[in-house]
Amino acid sequence: MDELVISHRSALARWGEKDLAQRLGGPCEPPADWSLASDRAIDEAALRRARVEATPERPLHVLVSDQLRRVRSARVVSHVWSGPLPDSALYRLAPGVLICSPAFCLQQLCAGAPVSQAVSAAMEVCGGYALSARARHGFHERPPLETPAGLRERFAHEHTYGARRAREALELAVSGSRSPMETVVLLFFTLPVEMGGCGLPVPQVNVRLEIPDDLSAALGKPYLVVDLCWPDQRIILEYDSYTWHLTPRAFDGTQSRNEGLRDEGWMVRSVTAGILSDDGLRRLLAGRVMRRFGRALPEGSEFDLRQRQLVRELLDVRGA
Numbered sequence: 001m002d003e004l005v006i007s008h009r010s011a012l013a014r015w016g017e018k019d020l021a022q023r024l025g026g027p028c029e030p031p032a033d034w035s036l037a038s039d040r041a042i043d044e045a046a047l048r049r050a051r052v053e054a055t056p057e058r059p060l061h062v063l064v065s066d067q068l069r070r071v072r073s074a075r076v077v078s079h080v081w082s083g084p085l086p087d088s089a090l091y092r093l094a095p096g097v098l099i100c101s102p103a104f105c106l107q108q109l110c111a112g113a114p115v116s117q118a119v120s121a122a123m124e125v126c127g128g129y130a131l132s133a134r135a136r137h138g139f140h141e142r143p144p145l146e147t148p149a150g151l152r153e154r155f156a157h158e159h160t161y162g163a164r165r166a167r168e169a170l171e172l173a174v175s176g177s178r179s180p181m182e183t184v185v186l187l188f189f190t191l192p193v194e195m196g197g198c199g200l201p202v203p204q205v206n207v208r209l210e211i212p213d214d215l216s217a218a219l220g221k222p223y224l225v226v227d228l229c230w231p232d233q234r235i236i237l238e239y240d241s242y243t244w245h246l247t248p249r250a251f252d253g254t255q256s257r258n259e260g261l262r263d264e265g266w267m268v269r270s271v272t273a274g275i276l277s278d279d280g281l282r283r284l285l286a287g288r289v290m291r292r293f294g295r296a297l298p299e300g301s302e303f304d305l306r307q308r309q310l311v312r313e314l315l316d317v318r319g320a
Contacts, residue, residue, distance in 0.1 A: 003031050005090065005098045006052060007079055008061035009131070012105040014052060014093070016130030016142045027088040027101060050094035058133055063100065063108075079108065086160055102145040103154050110169055111162030116195060116310055118169035120183055120317045122151065127177035131317075139180055148173050176205035181239040182227050184314045185271050189228075189237070189289065193298065196310030198286055200293060203228040203237070215260035224257065233292040236261060240270040267292060276311045279304060 006014065014020070047054060054060035056074040064070055064078045071078040086104055093099040100108065106125050110118040124131060125146050129139045146154075148170050155166045172191060177183045186205065191197025207229045216222055228237040240254070258268045269289065275281045283297075283304075290296055297303065 003098050004046065004096060005063040005100065006050075006060065006093065007063040007081075007100045008077075008105060008108050010052065010061040011100045012102065012109070012124070013130055013132045013134075014099060015102050015105070015145055016132060016140060017051075018142065021145075024091045024093065024099075026091075028090055028092045028098070030085050030090055031098075046094060046096040050097040050099075052093075052097070081108075081161070083160055086158055086163075103151060106146075106151065106169075107155070107158075107160070107162040107166050109162075110165040113165065114313050115165070115168055115172070116187065116191060116313045117317050118165050119172045119187060119191070120180075120314060122148070122166070122169045122173035123175070123177050123183045123187070124180070126151070126173060126175040127183065129177070129179050131180060141178065144175065148175055174202050174205060178206055179239065180317065181271075181273065182206075184273075184276070184311075184317075185237060185239050186228055187314055188276060188311065189286075191310065193303075196303070196306035196308075198290060198297060200289070200295075201230070203230045203235075209261075211260065212264065215257075215263075218260070219257060224261075230292075234266050235289060235292055236266050236268045237289070238268065238270050240272050273315060277315070279308065282307070282311070 047060075052060060054075040059073075059075050059077045061077045061079065062071070063081050065080070066082050067080055069078070070080065086107065089101055089104040090098045091101060102125050106121055109121040113121070126144050126148050128141055128144060130142050131139050152167070152170050155163050155170065158166075172187075174186060174190070177186060182205070186203065187197065189198045189200050190202055191199070193199040205228060206225055209224045209226055209229070211219075211221075211224055226236045227239050229235065238258075258270075261268050267288070269285060271285065275285055286297055297307075
């Protein structure tokens with residue numbers, strides 16, 4: 001009987017479940033038959049046991065061993081993997097259902113992807129969030145699945161499809177991001193200028209800041225945690241979601257916090273997806289941050305186009 005192998009985004013989202021790795025134990029040996037023969041071969045009972053779904057609204061990504069086994073279905077997206085599977089590639093999720101490891105998922109997502117999106121996928125695997133269509137805001141929190149150092153070691157001598165792009169991505173990836181937009185903002189400011197980024201040093205991520213007593217009393221907090229911070233330049237970048245500021249109280253709290261930090265000499269800038277998508281607003285924000293470093297971005301339409309493309313690629317990942 002064919003085994004169903006859940007892969008790509010479907011598998012990575014499933015790894016967001018708490019303590020899944022501990023419950024599954026170690027990786028399993030690949031079975032002789034590990035790919036679907038047809039849409040009709042899907043065992044609905046096995047899917048229920050594995051707590052996964054295959055619907056037109058949320059199609060299931062699966063791995064197949066050759067082109068002849070590709071599934072033509074609105075509820076299944078099949079990906080061909082005809083070569084040998086990497087070591088420790090599969091786990092047993094349920095009888096008849098296997099799931100690709102987080103590292104193998106990263107390799108799959110890196111294969112054929114732009115470098116920016118490969119880095120974003122690496123930061124998701126090494127970060128504290130999982131993209132999920134089921135989640136209210138498109139993601140939910142979870143502990144990191146891997147570390148950049150561990151993945152670099154894992155891919156150092158791997159030569160199967162996608163491994164080279166994974167190595168490239170891991171050279172630029174940073175651990176510690178807690179949301180997709182934190183990843184977008186961080187990569188926009190740190191990816192090389194040749195890619196459309198700002199080329200700045202890696203900031204501290206989700207760092208704790210001690211604050212004066214009067215600000216602590218006003219906010220009712222002994223300290224603050226900020227998204228991205230360059231202490232030497234006294235720069236703080238905060239991703240502001242429109243969702244979090246639906247009430248006057250939330251808006252007032254953010255304004256008081258930011259004004260208190262500015263009184264302490266910090267440059268505090270809020271970043272939204274809209275700001276990054278708007279050429280003028282993006283250029284203004286980047287220029288102010290760059291000046292604190294004594295740097296400037298290239299001028300001209302060619303760089304603007306490159307940066308616009310980078311932002312588009314990074315924002316596209318959020319809806320993956």
